[in-house]
Amino acid sequence: MPSLKGQFLNLFGKSFLAKATVRSVEDIGAQYRRLVLSTDVKKEGAYQPGDKIQLLLPSLDVRTYTPVGWTAEGETEILVFRHSPGSPAGGWVANVKVGDSFSFAGPQRSLNIPSGPVLLVGDETSIAVAAAYTRHRPGLVAALLEVEEEGAAQKAATALGLGQPRLVRRGAEGALSAAILELLAERGGVSVGLTGSGSLVQRAREVLREKGGPAPRIKAYWVPGKTGLD
Numbered sequence: 200m201p202s203l204k205g206q207f208l209n210l211f212g213k214s215f216l217a218k219a220t221v222r223s224v225e226d227i228g229a230q231y232r233r234l235v236l237s238t239d240v241k242k243e244g245a246y247q248p249g250d251k252i253q254l255l256l257p258s259l260d261v262r263t264y265t266p267v268g269w270t271a272e273g274e275t276e277i278l279v280f281r282h283s284p285g286s287p288a289g290g291w292v293a294n295v296k297v298g299d300s301f302s303f304a305g306p307q308r309s310l311n312i313p314s315g316p317v318l319l320v321g322d323e324t325s326i327a328v329a330a331a332y333t334r335h336r337p338g339l340v341a342a343l344l345e346v347e348e349e350g351a352a353q354k355a356a357t358a359l360g361l362g363q364p365r366l367v368r369r370g371a372e373g374a375l376s377a378a379i380l381e382l383l384a385e386r387g388g389v390s391v392g393l394t395g396s397g398s399l400v401q402r403a404r405e406v407l408r409e410k411g412g413p414a415p416r417i418k419a420y421w422v423p424g425k426t427g428l429d
C-alpha cells in the first residue's frame with residue numbers, strides 16, 4: 200500500500216521534487232545493483248558526502264539512498280543492496296531499466312562528519328556512504344563493514360572506488376568490536392560515523408562508550424520490522 204508520505208509527495212511535490220533518469224543499471228553480483236542517474240540538480244554546492252536522496256517509487260513508497268558523488272552536470276550514482284525481492288525498493292530495483300525516470304527529494308544532509316580522517320562503521324547499506332567519503336577525502340577514510348557475504352561486499356566496494364574496507368562477517372562473535380578497537384588504535388584522532396542497521400549502530404556505540412572512544416555521528420539506515428526508515 201502506498202505510504203502517506205508518498206501520496207503527499209505525488210500530489211504536492213511537483214514544485215520541489217527533483218527528477219532523475221536512469222542512465223545505466225549494473226549488477227554487482229546478485230546482491231547489489233548500481234544505478235547511474237542523471238538529474239536536474241546542477242547547483243554548485245548542493246551535494247556533500249554523507250547526503251541522502253529520498254526516492255518516490257512508482258508504488259508511491261518513499262525510500263532513502265546515498266548518492267555517491269554529484270557532478271556539475273547533475274550526474275550521480277546509487278548502490279542498492281537487494282535484501283528482499285518483495286519489498287517496495289526491492290521490487291522496483293529488480294525491474295528498473297535505462298530511461299526510467301523518478302522524482303526525488305534531495306540531496307539532503309544526513310551523515311555530516313567533521314573534516315579530517317574518519318572511520319565509518321556500517322553494513323551492506325553503508326558501502327555507498329563510505330565510497331562517497333572516500334572520493335571526497337582520499338586516503339583519510341577507513342571503512343569497517345559487518346556483512347553477510349564478504350566477497351560480494353568487496354566487489355561492490357571495489358566497483359564504487361572504496362578500495363579495501365575491513366570486512367567482518369555478521370554473527371562472528373566479538374569480530375566487530377575487535378575490529379573497531381584495532382582501527383581506532385591504528386588511526387588516532389579519527390572522527391567516527393556509525394550507519395547501517397539499528398542493532399549494529401547500537402553495538403558499535405557501546406564499544407566506543409566502554410573503551411572511551413570518540414563520540415560518533417550516528418544514522419541508523421534500517422531496523423528489522425520497520426519500513427522506509429527516515
Ligand SMILES: Cc1cc2nc3c(=O)[nH]c(=O)nc-3n(C[C@H](O)[C@H](O)[C@H](O)COP(=O)(O)OP(=O)(O)OC[C@H]3O[C@@H](n4cnc5c(N)ncnc54)[C@H](O)[C@@H]3O)c2cc1C
Nearest residue numbers: 264265280282286287288324327421422423424425426427
Ligand atoms: C540516510 C539513509 C541512507 C541509506 N542509503 C542506502 C544505500 O546507499 N544503499 C542501500 O541499499 N540502502 C540504503 N539505505 C537503507 C534503505 O533505505 C533501507 O534498507 C530501506 O528499508 C529499503 O527499502 P525496502 O523497500 O527494500 O524495504 P522496506 O519496505 O523499508 O522494509 C521491508 C523489511 O525489510 C527490512 N530491511 C530493510 N532494509 C534491510 C536490509 N538492508 N537488510 C535486511 N532487512 C532489511 C525492514 O526492516 C523491513 O522489515 C539508507 C537509509 C537511510 C536512512
